[in-house]
Amino acid sequence: MNPKRMKLEPYLLLLPSTIYLVLFFAWPMIQAFSLAFQTDDGQLTLSHIQRMLNDAAFSEAILTTIKFIILIIPIQFILALVMALLMMEHLRGSNFLVYIYAIPLAVSDLAAGIIWFSIFTERGYLNSFLSALGLIDKPFIFLNYTTPWPIVAVVLAEVWRATSIVFVILVAGLQSIPRDYTEAAEVFGANYLARIRHVILPMLKPSIQVALILRTLLAVQVFAVVLALAGRGVKVLAAEAYRWHGEYRNPHMAAAYAMFILAISLITALFYLRALRSTEQSVL
Amino acid sequence: MKKFIGILMLGAILMGLLAACAPKTVIETVEVPVTVEVGVKETEIVEVPAEELDYGLVTFISTQGVPIEEAEAMRGVVLKDFPGQVEFIGSEYENFEDTILAEVQAGSGSLDVLGALYGQYPTLLDAGALQDVGPLMAKLSDRGIPDAVVELGKLGTDTQYYIPWMQATYIAAYNKKALDYIPTGADPEALTWQQFSDWGKNIYEATGDKKLGFPVNGLLHRFLEGYIYPSYTGGMVTTFKSPEAVEMWEFIIDMWQYVNPQSMVYGYMQEPLMADEVWVTWDHTARLIDAFKNQPNDFVAIPAPSGPMGLGYMPVAVGLAIPVTAPNQEGAEELISYMTLPETQISVLREVGFFPAVDVEYPGYIPQGIRMEGEAVALQAAAANAVPAMLPVGLGPRGGEINKVYRDAFDRIVINGEDISTVLAEEAVILQALMDETGAPCWPPDAPSVGACQVK
Numbered sequence: 133m134n135p136k137r138m139k140l141e142p143y144l145l146l147l148p149s150t151i152y153l154v155l156f157f158a159w160p161m162i163q164a165f166s167l168a169f170q171t172d173d174g175q176l177t178l179s180h181i182q183r184m185l186n187d188a189a190f191s192e193a194i195l196t197t198i199k200f201i202i203l204i205i206p207i208q209f210i211l212a213l214v215m216a217l218l219m220m221e222h223l224r225g226s227n228f229l230v231y232i233y234a235i236p237l238a239v240s241d242l243a244a245g246i247i248w249f250s251i252f253t254e255r256g257y258l259n260s261f262l263s264a265l266g267l268i269d270k271p272f273i274f275l276n277y278t279t280p281w282p283i284v285a286v287v288l289a290e291v292w293r294a295t296s297i298v299f300v301i302l303v304a305g306l307q308s309i310p311r312d313y314t315e316a317a318e319v320f321g322a323n324y325l326a327r328i329r330h331v332i333l334p335m336l337k338p339s340i341q342v343a344l345i346l347r348t349l350l351a352v353q354v355f356a357v358v359l360a361l362a363g364r365g366v367k368v369l370a371a372e373a374y375r376w377h378g379e380y381r382n383p384h385m386a387a388a389y390a391m392f393i394l395a396i397s398l399i400t401a402l403f404y405l406r407a408l409r410s411t412e413q414s415v416l
Numbered sequence: 417m418k419k420f421i422g423i424l425m426l427g428a429i430l431m432g433l434l435a436a437c438a439p440k441t442v443i444e445t446v447e448v449p450v451t452v453e454v455g456v457k458e459t460e461i462v463e464v465p466a467e468e469l470d471y472g473l474v475t476f477i478s479t480q481g482v483p484i485e486e487a488e489a490m491r492g493v494v495l496k497d498f499p500g501q502v503e504f505i506g507s508e509y510e511n512f513e514d515t516i517l518a519e520v521q522a523g524s525g526s527l528d529v530l531g532a533l534y535g536q537y538p539t540l541l542d543a544g545a546l547q548d549v550g551p552l553m554a555k556l557s558d559r560g561i562p563d564a565v566v567e568l569g570k571l572g573t574d575t576q577y578y579i580p581w582m583q584a585t586y587i588a589a590y591n592k593k594a595l596d597y598i599p600t601g602a603d604p605e606a607l608t609w610q611q612f613s614d615w616g617k618n619i620y621e622a623t624g625d626k627k628l629g630f631p632v633n634g635l636l637h638r639f640l641e642g643y644i645y646p647s648y649t650g651g652m653v654t655t656f657k658s659p660e661a662v663e664m665w666e667f668i669i670d671m672w673q674y675v676n677p678q679s680m681v682y683g684y685m686q687e688p689l690m691a692d693e694v695w696v697t698w699d700h701t702a703r704l705i706d707a708f709k710n711q712p713n714d715f716v717a718i719p720a721p722s723g724p725m726g727l728g729y730m731p732v733a734v735g736l737a738i739p740v741t742a743p744n745q746e747g748a749e750e751l752i753s754y755m756t757l758p759e760t761q762i763s764v765l766r767e768v769g770f771f772p773a774v775d776v777e778y779p780g781y782i783p784q785g786i787r788m789e790g791e792a793v794a795l796q797a798a799a800a801n802a803v804p805a806m807l808p809v810g811l812g813p814r815g816g817e818i819n820k821v822y823r824d825a826f827d828r829i830v831i832n833g834e835d836i837s838t839v840l841a842e843e844a845v846i847l848q849a850l851m852d853e854t855g856a857p858c859w860p861p862d863a864p865s866v867g868a869c870q871v872k
Contacts, residue, residue, distance in 0.1 A: 188824040188827065188828055189824070189827070249681070253678065253681075253691075253693075254676070254678055254688075254691070254693045255691045255692065255693060270624075270625070273676070273677055273678055275677075275678045275680070275681055276677035276678065277677055277680045277831065278677055282680075361681070362680065362681060363632065363633030363680045363681035363682070363683070364632045364633050364680045364681075364827075365632075365680030365681065377510065378508070378509075378510040379816055379819065379820075380816040380817050380819060380820045381510070381513075381539070381813065381814070381815070381816035381817070382814070382816070382817055
């Protein structure tokens with residue numbers, strides 16, 4: 133084969149995805165960046181960022197967003213890990229379990245929010261169920277903004293909706309661990325928990341890293357579920373960005389919020405990449 | 417041999433494809449109306465130009481009639497008799513604006529007719545997206561559109577930019593179950609906000625339930641700007657931090673004890689009304705209409721309550737405009753003319769719940785629920801102490817930001833419990849900056865000003 137053409141080939145193969153990324157990711161990102169830091173006349177300014185920092189909703193939105201990250205991710209990880217380990221035991225019907233676990237993946241986040249709203253609303257399924265059991269004599273208002281219930285509802289909905297993403301990644305990771313390692317550990321007398329602690333989890337690190345990055349990014353952007361379940365009662369960063377663009381019609385402020393979300397996402401991704409370095413990487 | 421099999425295979429594939437493409441034979445009995453022409457000699461030849469029967473494809477984008485059922489009613493009923501194919505696109509405001517601005521920037525477009533709220537047009541006008549529809553307005557002068565409504569279509573200029581299409585407003589509503597608890601001496605058709613709140617208090621004390629409701633996740637900002645502020649302070653912007661405003665916020669805090677805490681999620685009050693979660697409420701007529709239509713015997717439409725300074729209310733005007741990039745100019749003008757016909761206006765009222773902008777007689781087949789809403793709207797506008805409040809047009813593209821000020825004040829004072837005077841002083845700075853930066857003069861209910869409107 134022509135050696136010259138050989139050299140060109142990899143680039144040609146990369147070209148379509150590069151064009152796609154530049155057009156639909158890099159270009160809008162640059163535009164958002166310039167919106168956030170420019171006035172209408174194109175002069176550089178920090179006034180939008182300043183206004184965002186002083187925005188009445190800003191600090192509350194950050195706090196709630198962080199609250200969601202702290203509450204949702206550990207629950208999802210423990211659940212997904214248990215589910216994945218269960219899968220790996222190759223019990224009867226465990227293949228069927230994968231399909232069950234994967235159902236919520238097919239539901240859009242807004243639809244998931246609406247489903248959970250119909251459960252938690254004053255005349256919803258949960259209240260009908262509780263009153264049918266005779267536990268309550270009048271509906272309990274779960275989505276009451278003066279109580280922590282809306283947050284609980286959002287956490288539940290998010291756990292239901294997105295645990296399977298973590299699960300799928302962890303199963304893929306578990307399947308790539310050769311059985312020899314766990315069998316060797318078993319020979320040396322390690323019990324199940326010790327095998328998980330000293331063999332499986334360390335070998336699973338790359339998958340955990342991917343799953344953590346993905347989940348945290350999604351948690352920073354959490355939006356539709358919150359909107360459907362808590363409306364104005366719970367403020368998150370992505371919803372504020374949306375309102376500044378959609379309702380208050382100020383693209384500069386919306387871009388400032390979007391840039392802030394991007395910054396948090398980058399920082400957390402970098403943090404995970406450093407904190408969960410696998411052994412080969414740290415040797416290098 | 418191999419070749420032979422190959423040819424056979426190819427033949428088989430071709431046969432398969434042909435069979436798949438072949439039309440299926442279905443036997444159907446069709447009744448064809450047959451017109452028998454009798455040979456009568458005509459002496460006069462009437463010329464009927466073909467284009468009068470078909471105005472071709474007219475694309476109509478609207479920020480009203482967006483919910484699926486309303487959009488379907490627009491396509492299937494309201495627009496059905498237009499001589500041409502109307503593509504109706506219901507669009508949320510943000511997409512509406514972005515699409516039109518993009519088309520104007522590109523210099524060519526696909527949209528022929530725009531339908532939007534009075535307050536949504538200034539941005540488009542600013543971008544040079546709107547045609548002068550003065551000549552068309554003159555042609556439609558026989559429709560009986562009130563002058564004040566026509567004047568709104570000029571958007572504060574001397575040129576007509578939109579043709580009035582329909583109107584709406586916000587009213588109050590109650591469930592008949594609540595009547596047992598109405599404060600003594602209160603007339604439901606002439607409530608004060610204090611009585612509205614006491615009503616909620618009576619229900620709460622008797623049943624333990626908070627049965628007042630507000631669309632906090634919907635149009636609550638209109639309640640603040642167009643209803644409670646004018647009712648308590650007589651103004652919207654100038655009186656933002658006045659002593660009367662402080663009293664008003666104290667009133668809202670007090671009333672909020674009897675408001676269903678799930679109000680933070682409510683977008684359309686018809687749903688919690690029908691779900692029995694809320695008994696007494698306030699919202700946009702189009703967002704209450706389903707309750708009146710579906711259960712006209714359970715719910716009653718009433719004018720919004722009044723305050724010490726009168727009955728503040730916000731009329732909602734919707735207009736039709738033609739973008740400068742409209743590809744089908746003639747079709748666009750014909751469609752607007754069609755939309756302002758009394759028959760079309762009645763069909764809009766019946767299907768979508770918006771009230772006519774033109775002079776019409778209500779026929780008998782209008783459902784009771786809509787009739788009732790119409791009466792409440794008329795009562796409200798005709799109230800002796802009515803204080804009409806308009807949407808800001810002078811703010812141009814920044815018209816949305818004023819809502820943020822009122823909403824933030826609400827969140828901070830009522831939800832977070834911050835000090836009223838501090839919040840009002842801080843938010844007034846933001847409000848004033850908005851007025852100064854846009855140079856917007858005061859609009860009703862505030863008295864006209866020279867230069868930018870000033871918060872007193």
